[in-house]
Amino acid sequence: RKEVEQDPGPFNVPEGATVAFNCTYSNSASQSFFWYRQDCRKEPKLLMSVYSSGNEDGRFTAQLNRASQYISLLIRDSKLSDSATYLCVVRVHAGNNRKLIWGLGTSLAVNP
Amino acid sequence: ETGVTQTPRHLVMGMTNKKSLKCEQHLGHNAMYWYKQSAKKPLELMFVYSLEERVENNSVPSRFSPECPNSSHLFLHLHTLQPEDSALYLCASSVQGGSYEQYFGPGTRLTVT
Numbered sequence: 001r002k003e004v005e006q007d008p009g010p011f012n013v014p015e016g017a018t019v020a021f022n023c024t025y026s027n028s029a030s031q032s033f034f035w036y037r038q039d040c041r042k043e044p045k046l047l048m049s050v051y052s053s054g055n056e057d058g059r060f061t062a063q064l065n066r067a068s069q070y071i072s073l074l075i076r077d078s079k080l081s082d083s084a085t086y087l088c089v090v091r092v093h094a095g096n097n098r099k100l101i102w103g104l105g106t107s108l109a110v111n112p
Numbered sequence: 113e114t115g116v117t118q119t120p121r122h123l124v125m126g127m128t129n130k131k132s133l134k135c136e137q138h139l140g141h142n143a144m145y146w147y148k149q150s151a152k153k154p155l156e157l158m159f160v161y162s163l164e165e166r167v168e169n170n171s172v173p174s175r176f177s178p179e180c181p182n183s184s185h186l187f188l189h190l191h192t193l194q195p196e197d198s199a200l201y202l203c204a205s206s207v208q209g210g211s212y213e214q215y216f217g218p219g220t221r222l223t224v225t
Binding site for chain 2: 004042043044045087099100101102103104105
């Protein structure tokens, strides 16, 4: 089983739609969770962290479910510029060692 | 816009060549990373350099050799590569090692022929 698993998509949605992505993780030592965004042929950039209580940043809402070991990203009122790959990232703590585990990414295409 | 630069942006090399990738960060960070991104695979951490640690992914072949002369510069020396090494090589930096907020360079698109 992959340590971090995402549906690769692609998700094709019309402008203005609401779309949600899930990401599951297998390591119970996972402590921190993040969503990165990667545009085509560009580098990944941090979109938002995911807090236990859930958090919102404009049209983006991130939630964490520790019991079921998944995180989600909700995008409301999709814009054309939201088209990108969304990478789920988990930080695992094991003693003094910390490392990031990256998902494969979910591809989103927002259509006019 | 980015505080992390990488050169070259594109590289085509034969299996017998020796080349080096360069990364420079202008953010005052203390940790730098090399990642490999291949099609249909997640980002693979290759090497980490920070004040606290130097970490290697044991699965990285010895034909990849990192060098970190100071906290702002990172190199990846390549020799006798294989076609399956063709990928996007991304450099990143962070305030400290293990930090989640990593700033990436634009990457070097490497093709091995």
